[in-house]
Every structure is written in structure tokens, then in C-alpha cells.
Amino acid sequence: MLIEYGNTVVLPTWELIEKAPTGYSRIYYVLEGDLTYESADIRRAMKPGYLYILPSTVPYHVWRNPEKDFVCTYLHVVFNKYRVTNLIELSVEEESCLNDFISTINKAIRERRIELLEHLAEDFSFFLKGSEGFIQNSQMLNRVQKHIARHISEELTIEELSHLFNYHPNYFIRLFRQETGYTPYQYIVQQRMQYAVTQLNKGLPNEEVCYACGYTDSSTFTRAFRKYYGVAPQKYRKGSRKP
DSSP: OEEEEEEEEEOTTOEEEESSOOSSEEEEEEEEOOEEEEOSSOEEEEOTTEEEEOOSSSOEEEEEOTTSOEEEEEEEEOOTTEEEOSOEEEEOOTTSHHHHHHHHHHHHHHTTOHHHHHHHHHHHHHHHTTSTTEEEOOHHHHHHHHHHHHTTTSOOOHHHHHHTTTOOHHHHHHHHHHHHSSOHHHHHHHHHHHHHHHHHHTTOOHHHHHHHTTOSSHHHHHHHHHHHHSSOHHHHHTTOSOO
């Protein structure tokens, strides 16, 4: 699922501090800039001419040198059937298929070809297969994710999800967290908020997005959205989110 995208020059004050797993991966093709990525396990420079896929299952911190422009093409993506457990770095050679693929994404963003862009974002998985940290989900996780996606506008409970596998709720929560880094409840909130963004980006009104995401009233939805993203849905529409 494609959440966000852009070709941009990032503000000098830009910084990412993710204290909990995001549930999605940020993808950056760095054109210019001097950046540093840090997690519990590694610290690494992010260099121009490379493609970076940030993890979906662990906290991390990324910052830039404000003295140098940070120019990038970026996507925020939830990969179907996969998760990213650490930073992935790919060199983008000038005559490579990956370079042409990124160029197509760049053009699709400029031309606002959103449906094409959604397919291209998912196809990134073909370039990532075999990379350390690009992990295929278990059958259990795939079934849970499909169920939540199909019923995102409805009430979802841990009891209902654990019943799919005849697990005790506490055991199901423990298994889910071991695989993803977060609880089923946190995942449901992530999915509701990420789905909300895709609908807001399509221009749907707040009230319609509210019900589509499983909330019973717009005020509750707005509070949940502001808590998750730090801005109200109306402000998010105006492009206030970080790349």
C-alpha cells in the first residue's frame, strides 16, 4: 500500500525520530545531501546515488546536515506479505534496471499518475527480495493483515483476531509482537491511520474518511489522527507531513 510520495528538497530542520515501529517503510532515493541513520544496532551515512529502505519493525533516528541540501524522491510503503527489519541500502547504477525504475517513479510523481505509482511502489519488492532484512511474513501474519484490511471500516477486536487461529488472546498478542515489533492493537491503529491518509490524499471529506476507517464520529477520528501524526486531518491535506 502506498501512503505518501514526492520529489522534494527537504527543509533544513528535517529530522525523523521514530520511537516505535512505524508499520511501513520509508523509501528514499538520495539525489543530494548528507544524512545519518541510527538505530539500536547500527549508525550509517546515507549517501547520494543510493536507494534506502528504512525498517518497518524497529525504532530509528535519521537527521541531515543542514549545511547541505537534501534532495530526494521518496515513498512511504506497506509491502504486502513482507516486512523490513533493518536499513537496506542499494547502489543505483546509471544503466541499471533499478535506475530506470526509479526514473519512472519520479516521472509518475511529477505527472500525478497515482494509480500507476501505487503499482510501482508495490513492485519495489522485486528489487528487495534476497536483501538482508526484507522478511516474508508468516502465514498467520498474512491472514491477520488480510482480515484487518477487509474489515478496516468495522469494529475489530483482539478476541476476534485470535479466534481465527484458535489461539488464546494473550498468546496471539505475544506471537504477533514477536514477529512485527508491535501489538495487534497498535497495528490496527496504524492501518486505520495509514488508510486514512490514502483517502485524504484522494480528496475525500473528513466525515467520509472517518467512517471508512472504522470511527463512529469525526471528533474521535480527528483526535486519533492528531495523536498519531501530530496534525489534524485538514492540515495533513496541506502537505504538512514529513517526507
